[in-house]
Amino acid sequence: MLKVTIDNIPIDVEDGTTILQAARMIGGKVVPPAMCYYSKLKGSGGKCRTCLVKVAQSSAKDPRPIPKLVASCSTPVQDGMVVQNLTSPEVVEARKAIVEFLLLNHPLDCPVCDQAGECDLQDLSFGYGMEETETVEERREFPATDIGDKIKLHMNRCILCYRCVYAADQITGKRVHGVLYRGDVSEIGTLIKQAVDNDFSGNMIDVCPVGALTDKTFRFKSRVWFLKPMNAHRDCPACAGKVTAWLFGEEIYRVTGRKDQYGELEDFICNECRFEKKDPGDWIIEGPRHIKRQSVISANHYERMKKQSIILPIAGKMEDQF
Amino acid sequence: MGGKILLANIDVPGIRGFDVYRETGGYKSVEKALKEMTPAMVNTEVTKSGLRGRGGAGFPTGLKWSFLDRKTDRPRYLVCNADESEPGTFKDRYLMQHLPHLLIEGLIISSYALGVNTCYIYIRGEFKYLVGILEHAILEARDHGFLGERILGTDYSLKIFVHPGAGAYICGEETALLESLEGKRGNPRIKPPFPAFKGLYGCPTVVNNVETLAAVGPIIVMGGEEYAKFGKGKSTGTKLISACGNINKPGVYEIEMGLPVEDFIYGAAYCGGIKGDKYLKAVIPGGSSVPILPADLMLSTAKGERRLMTYESLADGDFATGTMLGSGGFIVFDEDACIVRNTWNLAHFYRHESCGQCSPCREGTGWMEKVLFRIEHGQGKLSDIDLLVRISKNIEGNTICPLGDAAAWPVASAIRHFRREFEFHVEHPEAVKHINHGALPVSALP
Ligand SMILES: Cc1cc2nc3c(=O)[nH]c(=O)nc-3n(C[C@H](O)[C@H](O)[C@H](O)COP(=O)(O)O)c2cc1C
Ligand code: SF4
Ligand code: SF4
Ligand code: FES
Numbered sequence: 001m002l003k004v005t006i007d008n009i010p011i012d013v014e015d016g017t018t019i020l021q022a023a024r025m026i027g028g029k030v031v032p033p034a035m036c037y038y039s040k041l042k043g044s045g046g047k048c049r050t051c052l053v054k055v056a057q058s059s060a061k062d063p064r065p066i067p068k069l070v071a072s073c074s075t076p077v078q079d080g081m082v083v084q085n086l087t088s089p090e091v092v093e094a095r096k097a098i099v100e101f102l103l104l105n106h107p108l109d110c111p112v113c114d115q116a117g118e119c120d121l122q123d124l125s126f127g128y129g130m131e132e133t134e135t136v137e138e139r140r141e142f143p144a145t146d147i148g149d150k151i152k153l154h155m156n157r158c159i160l161c162y163r164c165v166y167a168a169d170q171i172t173g174k175r176v177h178g179v180l181y182r183g184d185v186s187e188i189g190t191l192i193k194q195a196v197d198n199d200f201s202g203n204m205i206d207v208c209p210v211g212a213l214t215d216k217t218f219r220f221k222s223r224v225w226f227l228k229p230m231n232a233h234r235d236c237p238a239c240a241g242k243v244t245a246w247l248f249g250e251e252i253y254r255v256t257g258r259k260d261q262y263g264e265l266e267d268f269i270c271n272e273c274r275f276e277k278k279d280p281g282d283w284i285i286e287g288p289r290h291i292k293r294q295s296v297i298s299a300n301h302y303e304r305m306k307k308q309s310i311i312l313p314i315a316g317k318m319e320d321q322f
Numbered sequence: 323m324g325g326k327i328l329l330a331n332i333d334v335p336g337i338r339g340f341d342v343y344r345e346t347g348g349y350k351s352v353e354k355a356l357k358e359m360t361p362a363m364v365n366t367e368v369t370k371s372g373l374r375g376r377g378g379a380g381f382p383t384g385l386k387w388s389f390l391d392r393k394t395d396r397p398r399y400l401v402c403n404a405d406e407s408e409p410g411t412f413k414d415r416y417l418m419q420h421l422p423h424l425l426i427e428g429l430i431i432s433s434y435a436l437g438v439n440t441c442y443i444y445i446r447g448e449f450k451y452l453v454g455i456l457e458h459a460i461l462e463a464r465d466h467g468f469l470g471e472r473i474l475g476t477d478y479s480l481k482i483f484v485h486p487g488a489g490a491y492i493c494g495e496e497t498a499l500l501e502s503l504e505g506k507r508g509n510p511r512i513k514p515p516f517p518a519f520k521g522l523y524g525c526p527t528v529v530n531n532v533e534t535l536a537a538v539g540p541i542i543v544m545g546g547e548e549y550a551k552f553g554k555g556k557s558t559g560t561k562l563i564s565a566c567g568n569i570n571k572p573g574v575y576e577i578e579m580g581l582p583v584e585d586f587i588y589g590a591a592y593c594g595g596i597k598g599d600k601y602l603k604a605v606i607p608g609g610s611s612v613p614i615l616p617a618d619l620m621l622s623t624a625k626g627e628r629r630l631m632t633y634e635s636l637a638d639g640d641f642a643t644g645t646m647l648g649s650g651g652f653i654v655f656d657e658d659a660c661i662v663r664n665t666w667n668l669a670h671f672y673r674h675e676s677c678g679q680c681s682p683c684r685e686g687t688g689w690m691e692k693v694l695f696r697i698e699h700g701q702g703k704l705s706d707i708d709l710l711v712r713i714s715k716n717i718e719g720n721t722i723c724p725l726g727d728a729a730a731w732p733v734a735s736a737i738r739h740f741r742r743e744f745e746f747h748v749e750h751p752e753a754v755k756h757i758n759h760g761a762l763p764v765s766a767l768p
Binding site: 045046047048049051052066067068069071074096097098100101102104105136137160162178179181182183184185240274297 | 408490492507512583638674675676677678679680681682684685686688691692693705709716719720721
């Protein structure tokens with residue numbers, strides 16, 4: 001076991017644990033945000049740089065600090081390592097800068113984006129972003145395209161975290177999409193707009209931290225915070241069949257995998273469960289799923305809405321949801 | 323000619339071919355190393371020579387070799403980095419074009435020292451014409467028993483392959499190079515693990531620059547200690563400098579380390595002074611990634627000492643008043659050169675060449691380029707100058723590979739030393755439209 005201290009909280013972890021994993025074991029505020037790392041996808045991480053932390057002491061043997069900030073998702077801990085996340089002003093500054101970079105070319109289309117309310121980038125901006133912007137430069141633009149008949153790609157919103165590429169590579173039968181070109185004009189694409197129609201491709205939507213990949217069977221149907229997330233399962237021959245069904249009244253508006261507090265899926269689900277099974281009769285509903293997130297969709301916000309009993313046209317429905 | 327090691331025989335007619343090269347003493351080092359020395363002894367000589375990586379970072383070669391994981395039973399690889407794409411740097415190309423056998427010779431001994439049986443030359447895609455030259459040299463060496471199975475009758479075997487890239491600067495970064503060599507997209511890897519443990523195909527690998535490896539042959543022939551007598555202090559030996567810009571004699575020069583910068587710029591044997599007898603305004607001494615310095619700081623350090631062509635002297639004063647030797651791409655600007663335009667040009671390059679993997683570099687390089695474009699075209703604001711400094715700071719140190727730093731430093735240093743010129747561009751938008759090449763020396767600015 002190795003001893004590591006993160007923001008003054010000590011914890012013992014196994015050899016090979018990364019700083020981020022150690023922080024997640026502690027939980028709470030010491031956990032750096034992660035936009036590209038995904039524990040279930042091999043090779044992910046290291047790219048977005050939102051998880052940068054300060055290593056104030058490399059190890060018990062070598063008490064020197066690491067001069068540069070390191071990506072906590074891809075740096076293994078050493079015995080006696082001392083890490084600073086929010087206790088380092090340098091880290092807070094750098095994170096602010098990274099958010100600024102990520103937003104630089106991100107369109108301000110949250111009002112029409114299906115991901116709004118459950119978007120990691122929204123959470124991140126809310127948590128670390130600046131209030132004002134200095135940019136006058138035009139944002140880069142790509143036309144929205146279809147990747148197959150079930151998935152919509154809004155490249156404008158993509159933060160190039162590569163998660164969908166790894167997902168397609170590792171959990172679907174054959175990868176037909178990847179990153180094309182380079183630098184700030186690189187894009188996720190299928191080069192010849194080939195359909196992505198293998199059994200598990202829909203998981204790309206769930207691993208996408210932003211609204212770049214969205215579910216065409218759900219597009220523009222409803223804001224996510226008007227929906228009632230329910231744990232549901234069915235006997236599926238292809239996947240574990242454990243999903244979150246998002247209900248509006250009695251209707252299932254969409255089906256996603258079950259996400260944990262870090263936005264990661266507990267199980268990857270198959271396309272049939274995700275796209276085809278929209279009849280409540282297809283599912284055994286287990287009960288409400290509690291969503292632990294910081295942003296709009298978080299319980300906090302609903303509770304406040306309830307307390308102030310905001311009167312909306314659908315207020316009645318809102319009430320019985322929570 | 324005195325002080326020349328690599329280019330000593332460059333003027334001998336036919337030196338590109340095996341026979342002439344052999345007559346001038348070529349491949350002696352291979353005979354010496356394979357017959358008289360153990361790999362460890364070769365390693366020791368290289369360490370003694372004080373040779374430092376010529377690819378840009380100046381990391382001691384002997385030390386780098388000592389990191390190679392020799393305990394595994396997996397194969398080990400040596401990769402020669404011939405991707406040379408740094409603006410202003412064209413010394414490896416020159417070396418490979420005229421002295422291909424010098425490189426092959428260095429590769430054989432280095433491979434022997436590292437216990438490598440397969441060696442790759444990863445060459446920049448645009449250097450297509452060099453592929454034939456190198457492959458021809460490889461075949462010649464093989465036909466004379468210096469390559470292939472059981473070299474010179476010993477137990478040692480080696481194959482060398484030439485692999486052209488597809489024209490990306492980032493594939494010069496060693497881990498991106500390895501990805502590309504494996505047939506993948508050239509994205510730099512996240513380190514650790516370092517190539518010395520997990521490099522090409524997951525096996526221990528050493529990546530060295532062309533010039534570094536070419537120097538190994540002469541080092542073995544003359545002995546490490548003898549090589550270390552050249553140069554000054556920790557900057558031993560000689561360095562190829564590719565000089566370009568507003569000088570009388572652009573070209574590739576081999577200098578003994580320790581030559582004063584002033585002698586290099588004005589000496590008849592080297593750059594031969596500034597074209598048209600104009601004033602020297604600034605120099606980027608080590609390829610586009612290193613900080614630009616104004617003339618006064620280039621010729622002497624902030625302490626008032628003469629600036630020398632060594633790793634240490636050029637770095638004297640750190641980034642506040644110093645720069646780096648880098649890859650030896652020496653770019654000279656005369657009084658008429660526009661620093662803003664040049665900085666924008668470089669920013670454009672880095673934006674184009676960023677692999678786009680990590681957010682600070684992908685977004686930051688594009689942002690800096692757009693802001694510099696505006697300033698250069700008379701649409702800048704004064705606050706843009708500080709904005710550029712801020713962006714460069716936010717990129718620096720926060721990226722996966724050093725390309726982020728390499729993009730940030732030129733912008734930060736240009737503003738550090740030529741802020742007045744940036745302000746002039748903002749304040750006189752009409753004027754800069756007409757005199758885009760900045761016909762004003764800094765001293766004449768209002
Ligand atoms: C963006 C980037 C481009 C590089 N391009 C080259 C190159 O073209 N040639 C080269 O030898 N080294 C290049 N390097 C340095 C290599 O990563 C590596 O340090 C070098 O090949 C090591 O060889 P050396 O120790 O002999 O210098 C580059 C580094 C970076 C970050
Ligand atoms: S589409 Fe989404 S998952 Fe894929 S790289 Fe872009 S942001 Fe990441
Ligand atoms: S610093 Fe730039 S070139 Fe290097 S990995 Fe990041 S995006 Fe790619
Ligand atoms: S989560 Fe670590 S760099 Fe993206």
